[in-house]
Amino acid sequence: MVRSLAPFFAFAAAYLAAALFVTNSYYQLIMTLVLVWACFGLSWNMLSGYTGLVSFGHAAFFGLGAFATVLAQVYWGVSPWIMLAVSALLGALAGVLIGLPTFRLRGHYFALSMLAYPLAMLYVFQWLGYPEVTVPRVFDRPWLYMQFDDGRVYTVIALAMLAAVVAISRRVERTRFGMALIAIKQNEAAAEAAGIDTFAWKLRAIALSGAIAGAVGSFYAVVILVITPQSVFGMLVSAQALTVTMFGGTGTVWGPIIGAAFLIPIAEVLHAELGSYLPGIQGVVYGLAIIGLIVLAPEGMYWKARDFLRARRSAEAPAAEAAAAAPPASPAAARTISDEVVLDVRNVSKRFGGLKAVGRVSFQVRRGMILGIIGPNGAGKTTLFNLLNGFLAPDTGEVVFRGENLVGQKPNRVCRAGIGRTFQIMRPFKRMSVHDNVKVGAYVRAASEAEAEALATHAVAAVGLDAIAQRPAGGLTTKELRLLELARALAGQPELLLLDETLAGLGSQEAAEVVGVIRRLAGEGVTVVIIEHTMQAMVQLVDRFLVLDHGEVIMEGAPQAVTRDSRVIEAYLGKKWVANA
């Protein structure tokens, strides 16, 4: 923790030293504003950078903090020192109130509805009769009201605030909080399936984010003296958070700091130096600069610089990791399948309008077995999985896992109960290491960070990725990604593993390797249900087949029996092949 903050403290010390030498009060103000917007960018990053849910409405929290602080001093004489904390609470509360309805929306819908909150508040405050409010000047002991003649004091306060926000962000990044948010960003469904209560974590994120924005808004009002609804709730305020963060780099504490340190002084200097000759030119130059940067470094300066440095470093030491670890080709342990029924699916059906996706499917899975669910495309295999792990609720039927009916439970609850799952489409967090990707799945079982670490290490080893555990997931092959997904599901120590087309897109050699890993896991006592539509590799793998067609079970039995069954051949190849079989 302390070590990870060392670069920040170096930056803070240098910034402070520079600030002490600035005597021009305007440039002093800019030095404070850089820090204010950096904090605000970090607040945005807390929600949008980590979870990927883009908020166009962070001005809502900012403005509430600003207005609360000024109005509290105007009407009740409350000091901004107190209002700084109160504004944080207000921001958190607003975050929860906004999050509760808005998190039902996704993608662009979420972004657009976030836009509405500050705009609505803008008009509310205008309507309330506050077209412009000013911080009342205090003559008696002004420091009690955060009023100082020397602008450098504000820079110091802002720096302290930034340090606090950076420390909070780093802490979040390194704990299950941040991991949960990052998991939501890569794939919300997968995160749910990995046992993460996504709604609860998103609410926590927006509350924390709102709290930071509220406090920043409060401080901003004190520094800037005069606020209007437009200046704290306006579009430009929300955009400021996005701009500094995206310019610097999202999903890292350095992004907003870099962005603010570049953009704010450039904008202000352009405004001051060019504004009086060619009014409005600063906006044009500023806009062009942003367009240029986004074209050149779409993920932000921080990531661009990091990638550049990494590329240089790895060029110096070529092929250090060239030998990607092949999973240990251990012979499959002799497995014993117990008689205990782990999963009992009874008469499960699901319709989508007129389409019967799954109809009256029943089957049982016994401890230690590998069950293959096969069927042609559109047979209802993935829908069945979604019914099993809670993404969909069945219209009828029961899903009984170790004696408990799971119907109606959310995916994260199902995961907690002991059912892990992988997905057909892999979405790893590309910049995180293999190990950290897997660690996300461990939190569902781990009580502490140390335990999560241990579970992740164990799961990575179990799938044979330990040699490349520290490599970023962005450079992995399809096979490695499949194993990564598997490891992530394993890290939660499930009793039952649902694998969705884990072999898809693999060559026969690769498929054989993955099959080897799955068999080994089963040998260690994990019960596996696997979906696949190619039968070849499956025949080597599974103990039993369940064949689906048009949403119904057409056959269940041992691999050899199934491959010879005429109904299965018909379903796969058509009627005329039945005779030839």
Next chain:
Amino acid sequence: MTLPKRLLLAGTALAAAGLAAAPAAAQSKPEPIQIGLIAPVSGIYARPGTVMRMGAEMGVEDVNKAGGIACLGNAPLELAVVDSGDSVEKATNAAQRMVADYPKLVGATGAYLSSFTLAVSEVTERANLPLLTLSYSDLITGRGFKNIFQTSATSGAQAEIALPIILDLAEKQTGKRPQTVAVITDNTAASLSSVKRMKDGLLADVGLKLVSEEVFTPPLTDATSLVQQIRRGRPDLLFFLPTVISDSKLILEKMQEFRLRVPTVSFGIAIAEPEVLNTVDPKLLEGVMSAVANWGAKGQEELIQRLKDRYGEPWMTQNAISTYGDMWVFKAALEKSCSRDRAALGKALRSLDGGEAKFYPGGTIAFDEAGHRKGASLTIIQWQNGVPVTVFPEALALSQAKWPTP
């Protein structure tokens, strides 16, 4: 640092200062005294800000022609123009820049819109920089500030003076005293101050009933709903308080489109800016009256002519005449303080007795505790034959008032 070294440095500094001073002394030209003008010269308020600059330039020129500041060795005034931009945020920022970048400023005038002046004065007050202003929101002088000086009568006071005059005029010329009034106002500080005073008893005092009140945020995109509200209320009189020219154009045109003919009295100069003629047909404006804090008036004909000749302005608005007058106020105060120190200038302004006001309507060049100019009155102007002319007070009137009969 050792003593001899320090002495050496001091000596060098003195020598350098002497060298720098020598040629100046040779030409016997004292260093100019910097006066700031902080006003919008960009954005939607650029036009009035530019006119303020014309007034300031003419003022500086005339003061310097009259010998500058005699007490300070005939030092001339020098104008420093700072663009306040077109929003409160930009104005605050500009004020921060002004106090930082012009450490030698002794005083300033600005910032056109009351909302801007409120913001700018928060900064100048903390920097102890005296600020003259033609803005007239009551809030400006209602904050206990020591360094703000308001040359116009406040909005509330203007409404108090104007309303009885307007009603008397209506009764005298039509035989009927208006009974009901509708108000359309934007939400800038000065407009809201006027409306607040009206609603806080003034309308009741003069026997007017408010039938509708519409508040909008400039710039307006469509005036239909506003005008329909007025039409529904069927008022005898309309009080119209826009700040942005395009807003007044939109509303006046919409009124014509709806054939809404109601005697219209405006507050403020947005309907009488020369720029109005670029977009609005003067026939639309004929007879419209406006209560304004100041206007080119009788006795200032030579000045008005110079403004026309030099800048091509068709008439002299409040922005030109008040800012022109401000330079003379600075001269009077600087003669009194006899110092280049801004705190001394502030003190001089607070205790100034500059006699009868020549460039502002009514009262004297003296300020009360809060910074109001003592005895400040207003002018009422009316569009007559395509030109807004002063019709009140009679001593300053260039023409007779005619009640607009629709």
